[in-house]
Amino acid sequence: xxxxxxxxxxxxxxxxxxxxxxxxxxxxxxxxxxxxxxxxxxxxxxxxxxxxxxxxxxxxxxxxxxxxxxxxxxxxxxxxxxxxxxxxxxxxxxxxxxxxxxxxxxxxxxxxxxxxxxxxxxxxxxxxxxxxxxxxxxxxxxxxxxxxxxxxxxxxxxxxxxxxxxxxxxxxxxxxxxxxxxxxxxxxxxxxxxxxxxxxxxxxxxxxxxxxxxxxxxxxxxxxxxxxxxxxxxxxxxxxxxxxxxxxxxxxxxxxxxxxxxxxxxxxxxxxxxxxxxxxxxxxxxxxxxxxxxxxxxxxxxxxxxxxxxxxxxxxxxxxxx
Amino acid sequence: xxxxxxxxxxxxxxxxxxxxxxxxxxxxxxxxxxxxxxxxxxxxxxxxxxxxxxxxxxxxxxxxxxxxxxxxxxxxxxxxxxxxxxxxxxxxxxxxxxxxxxxxxxxxxxxxxxxxxxxxxxxxxxxxxxxxxxxxxxxxxxxxxxxxxxxxxxxxxxxxxxxxxxxxxxxxxxxxxxxxxxxxxxxxxxxxxxxxxxxxxxxxxxxxxxxxxxxxxxxxxxxxxxxxxxxxxxxxxxxxxxxxxxxxxxxxxxxxxxxxxxxxxxxxxxxx
Amino acid sequence: xxxxxxxxxxxxxxxxxxxxxxxxxxxxxxxxxxxxxxxxxxxxxxxxxxxxxxxxxxxxxxxxxxxxxxxxxxxxxxxxxxxxxxxxxxxxxxxxxxxxxxxxxxxxxxxxxxxxxxxxxxxxxxxxxxxxxxxxxxxxxxxxxxxxxxxxxxxxxxxxxxxxxxxxxxxxxxxxxxxxxxxxxxxxxxxxxxxxxxxxxxxxxxxxxxxxxxxxxxxxxxxxxxxxxxxxxxxxxxxxxxxxxxxxxxxxxxxxxxxxxxxxxxxxxxxxxxxxxxxxxxxxxxxxxxxxxxxxxxxxxxxxxxxxxxxxxxxxxxxxxxxxxxxxxxxxxxxxx
Numbered sequence: 001x002x003x004x005x006x007x008x009x010x011x012x013x014x015x016x017x018x019x020x021x022x023x024x025x026x027x028x029x030x031x032x033x034x035x036x037x038x039x040x041x042x043x044x045x046x047x048x049x050x051x052x053x054x055x056x057x058x059x060x061x062x063x064x065x066x067x068x069x070x071x072x073x074x075x076x077x078x079x080x081x082x083x084x085x086x087x088x089x090x091x092x093x094x095x096x097x098x099x100x101x102x103x104x105x106x107x108x109x110x111x112x113x114x115x116x117x118x119x120x121x122x123x124x125x126x127x128x129x130x131x132x133x134x135x136x137x138x139x140x141x142x143x144x145x146x147x148x149x150x151x152x153x154x155x156x157x158x159x160x161x162x163x164x165x166x167x168x169x170x171x172x173x174x175x176x177x178x179x180x181x182x183x184x185x186x187x188x189x190x191x192x193x194x195x196x197x198x199x200x201x202x203x204x205x206x207x208x209x210x211x212x213x214x215x216x217x218x219x220x221x222x223x224x225x226x227x228x229x230x231x232x233x234x235x236x237x238x239x240x241x242x243x244x245x246x247x248x249x250x251x252x253x254x255x256x257x258x259x260x261x262x263x264x265x266x267x268x269x270x271x272x273x274x275x276x277x278x279x280x281x282x283x284x285x286x287x288x289x290x291x292x293x294x295x296x297x298x299x300x301x302x303x304x305x306x307x308x309x310x311x312x313x314x315x316x317x318x319x320x321x322x
Numbered sequence: 323x324x325x326x327x328x329x330x331x332x333x334x335x336x337x338x339x340x341x342x343x344x345x346x347x348x349x350x351x352x353x354x355x356x357x358x359x360x361x362x363x364x365x366x367x368x369x370x371x372x373x374x375x376x377x378x379x380x381x382x383x384x385x386x387x388x389x390x391x392x393x394x395x396x397x398x399x400x401x402x403x404x405x406x407x408x409x410x411x412x413x414x415x416x417x418x419x420x421x422x423x424x425x426x427x428x429x430x431x432x433x434x435x436x437x438x439x440x441x442x443x444x445x446x447x448x449x450x451x452x453x454x455x456x457x458x459x460x461x462x463x464x465x466x467x468x469x470x471x472x473x474x475x476x477x478x479x480x481x482x483x484x485x486x487x488x489x490x491x492x493x494x495x496x497x498x499x500x501x502x503x504x505x506x507x508x509x510x511x512x513x514x515x516x517x518x519x520x521x522x523x524x525x526x527x528x529x530x531x532x533x534x535x536x537x538x539x540x541x542x543x544x545x546x547x548x549x550x551x552x553x554x555x556x557x558x559x560x561x562x563x564x565x566x567x568x569x570x571x572x573x574x575x576x577x578x579x580x581x582x583x584x585x586x587x588x589x590x591x592x593x594x
Numbered sequence: 595x596x597x598x599x600x601x602x603x604x605x606x607x608x609x610x611x612x613x614x615x616x617x618x619x620x621x622x623x624x625x626x627x628x629x630x631x632x633x634x635x636x637x638x639x640x641x642x643x644x645x646x647x648x649x650x651x652x653x654x655x656x657x658x659x660x661x662x663x664x665x666x667x668x669x670x671x672x673x674x675x676x677x678x679x680x681x682x683x684x685x686x687x688x689x690x691x692x693x694x695x696x697x698x699x700x701x702x703x704x705x706x707x708x709x710x711x712x713x714x715x716x717x718x719x720x721x722x723x724x725x726x727x728x729x730x731x732x733x734x735x736x737x738x739x740x741x742x743x744x745x746x747x748x749x750x751x752x753x754x755x756x757x758x759x760x761x762x763x764x765x766x767x768x769x770x771x772x773x774x775x776x777x778x779x780x781x782x783x784x785x786x787x788x789x790x791x792x793x794x795x796x797x798x799x800x801x802x803x804x805x806x807x808x809x810x811x812x813x814x815x816x817x818x819x820x821x822x823x824x825x826x827x828x829x830x831x832x833x834x835x836x837x838x839x840x841x842x843x844x845x846x847x848x849x850x851x852x853x854x855x856x857x858x859x860x861x862x863x864x865x866x867x868x869x870x871x872x873x874x875x876x877x878x879x880x881x882x883x884x885x886x887x888x889x890x891x892x893x894x895x896x897x898x899x900x901x902x903x904x905x906x907x908x909x910x911x912x913x914x915x916x917x918x919x920x921x922x923x924x925x926x927x928x929x930x931x
Contacts, residue, residue: 254775261777280878422827
């Protein structure tokens with residue numbers, strides 16, 4: 001428990017450092033920045049002037065930072081000039097959408113990777129193994145952008161799946177079950193792209209971890225007394241391989257979110273990605289900073305989650321910690 | 323020349339382990355008030371078990387580490403008072419042969435590059451001159467010409483040791499500190515290396531500080547033996563005195579371990 | 595396949611691609627800005643050897659596209675045979691800032707056009723733009739990787755060799771960099787810099803950002819190597835001969851990093867090429883009229899392009915064999931280390 005607390009504090013410190021660096025970067029090109037903001041038709045000039053007092057837009061940097069910090073503590077995380085609302089209320093639904101997409105994609109990717117990886121590890125060198133390796137290596141070499149565009153092209157031409165967005169226009173009028181189906185249909189494409197982009201590397205790691213644990217003495221011993229192969233794989237080898245895999249999980253959240261950023265933009269999934277792009281182009285400063293911090297927070301939380309999972313699953317770490 | 327070449331007086335070395343932000347400072351005392359001296363052209367063997375402080379003393383004398391207190395006199399100069407820039411000329415005069423020759427030679431270097439490296443560091447001429455000198459040195463230690471372009475993993479243990487010796491000799495030092503030079507070598511190869519060392523010593527009037535844990539081998543090469551135990555010199559005498567009349571009980575143990583029944587290997591003036 | 599073959603084959607492929615791109619002026623039939631407004635979204639020209647009457651021609655030829663005013667439908671005008679000629683005069687160009695010429699590798703006479711990969715919405719030849727765009731995309735990846743590796747070598751060896759405060763500070767800073775997903779980090783840095791700049795400025799800016807953001811991984815790897823190398827006995831031995839710290843770094847420690855740096859190069863270059871392509875695709879990178887594979891692909895964000903003009907995705911497809919080559923190279927290099 002103390003370990004978790006320490007990590008949380010460390011994470012908060014990192015977030016503070018990121019926020020400070022963002023503000024510093026912001027002031028590398030100040031005049032240019034605000035001039036561009038003024039030119040932006042989306043932001044009413046009255047808004048800019050009205051907010052200047054509240055956020056100290058052209059006052060000294062530490063003052064600005066302090067005012068922003070106060071807004072953070074109030075729960076607002078700054079103000080969006082383009083949307084005329086506090087940043088937190090703007091971003092909250094977006095975060096949920098991104099989380100939905102990423103969680104679904106993560107689960108599927110891991111499921112596929114673990115299934116195929118374990119299966120291939122049990123048949124090293126045979127054609128199934130070689131085929132999987134070839135397939136995943138091919139996928140590794142294809143950039144995410146191309147996967148997204150290719151699948152989008154497919155969707156547009158065949159109309160099997162909706163080619164963008166999260167829900168259809170009359171979503172609110174659908175029944176509960178239809179809502180789920182509609183959401184699911186929209187999820188297929190973006191989740192598929194993320195899965196295709198991330199599972200090959202996971203597959204590689206699963207396969208090598210499982211095949212390594214199959215060579216360990218206890219696995220050989222188990223085979224000695226005639227254990228069934230599936231039981232060997234899933235009850236013995238896989239749990240032994242779990243340790244490095246969970247660590248891998250902890251490190252993979254950054255890549256996952258990056259993939260999701262691109263996919264959200266290309267496939268118009270209303271998550272943090274498109275919002276970030278929009279606010280960069282619109283010079284909506286506080287939204288940009290908030291999204292950047294959110295992404296860092298998600299990565300930190302993810303790795304913390306993985307560490308807790310590791311602690312809970314691996315009895316060796318628990319005794320070591322004492 | 324009556325004055326000894328090397329005089330070590332009251333050398334103390336304590337290693338402190340500082341853990342960041344901890345109260346305790348654990349110190350390991352490797353050397354406690356060690357004193358010894360070596361005359362020109364003579365060999366002093368330092369014998370002791372692992373952890374007795376032999377390697378630490380070797381490093382201090384070669385000034386790869388600074389002692390906590392005490393003095394090291396080379397001729398008229400106290401090495402402990404000099405800092406790194408002033409030490410450079412003295413580095414030429416004392417050379418250290420490290421314990422594991424395979425680890426002490428960069429595996430990517432060619433054999434002649436290994437031997438010429440000290441010349442390069444001390445800026446002793448052009449590459450061509452350095453190479454020529456290196457080849458000459460290699461010949462002197464008995465390494466055939468075919469080996470000059472080889473890398474260290476392509477050499478046998480004995481050849482590697484000769485390479486290390488060639489490197490140590492190329493700056494023409496006055497004192498050579500040899501840290502366990504016979505470890506890991508076959509008995510016959512040990513004999514060859516020992517002969518090489520003796521011959522070189524005669525030719526160049528070299529002094530040796532020989533670090534060993536094998537009393538028998540040390541006594542056949544040394545003019546004087548110092549026994550070190552837990553960082554202290556407990557006995558210092560000629561080999562025949564040590565072997566026949568050991569004064570300290572620890573020394574007696576070493577003698578008993580080293581010599582089988584009836585083997586008296588006191589140095590009589592010849593080689594093995 | 596022998597080990598050297600495994601490295602040579604992808605390397606040769608990559609060098610060929612880069613040479614083609616460097617000599618884009620010569621290889622491409624048209625200039626990047628030349629617009630043929632009456633042929634927007636023309637499909638790729640088809641090369642024929644046999645004409646309507648059944649005669650076989652040795653020299654390949656194309657038909658001009660005609661569209662009867664309806665830009666959605668193109669059909670070949672089989673009345674005139676337009677042979678493909680080689681080493682033809684065309685738009686003037688400058689290669690490598692010194693070579694002036696107007697001879698192109700191949701072309702056809704007016705009024706036909708040879709659109710090997712079709713044309714875009716302004717009637718610009720996609721093949722030519724692909725080659726010139728490759729200059730931007732491929733070389734920004736290369737230069738950014740060079741920058742990253744240099745920074746990584748500098749910081750990693752400083753941290754590993756001198757340790758102490760320097761090491762602690764650098765490691766903390768790299769932690770902040772690693773806390774963000776890389777694309778978010780890239781966007782964040784890009785966000786605060788001017789959006790509208792000259793083409794050259796944007797190019798350099800992209801290289802600087804991508805390179806500066808990517809130093810952490812190579813730095814950590816270099817640091818690890820330096821940490822273990824500086825403790826080796828042969829370093830100690832060299833110190834015994836009076837070597838300076840700089841000599842030790844130069845002769846004994848840094849050469850050990852060569853393997854890691856090469857492998858990292860093969861891994862980072864495709865990632866950085868992709869970074870430029872992604873940024874340009876989203877409008878944050880190189881802007882029109884300078885082509886980059888990224889901004890060429892951004893046309894696909896329009897529905898009609900996506901559904902009807904399949905050749906517009908080719909700039910993305912070329913990435914695949916290039917990435918494959920880098921991937922194979924990285925694998926072979928890793929095995930060597």
